[in-house]
Amino acid sequence: MNLALPEVRIRKSAIHERLVRGFSQLQGFRLVRNHLQEPHFGQAVEDRIIWRELLELELQEIDEQIERLSTSTKELSH
Numbered sequence: 206m207n208l209a210l211p212e213v214r215i216r217k218s219a220i221h222e223r224l225v226r227g228f229s230q231l232q233g234f235r236l237v238r239n240h241l242q243e244p245h246f247g248q249a250v251e252d253r254i255i256w257r258e259l260l261e262l263e264l265q266e267i268d269e270q271i272e273r274l275s276t277s278t279k280e281l282s283h
Contacts, residue, residue, distance in 0.1 A: 220261065227254045 231254060234247035 220265070223261075224258060227258060230254060 231251055234251050238244060238246045
């Protein structure tokens with residue numbers, strides 16, 4: 206399984222930094238798992254990292270939708 210980050214330009218932000226840290230942790234778990242031959246090492250933490258990031262992306266999308274609706278409403282009221 207290739208866990209390399211895709212080559213994309215991402216602005217440096219708090220979300221980006223958190224994703225980089227999370228990805229680094231996931232790679233560390235994979236290395237330790239392989240070394241110890243323990244397939245479940247760090248699985249609970251790994252699951253929390255992934256779910257936290259997915260939820261953050263969902264919340265970010267909702268915030269963007271609210272902002273678009275707010276902007277549209279302001280434009281219509283003028």
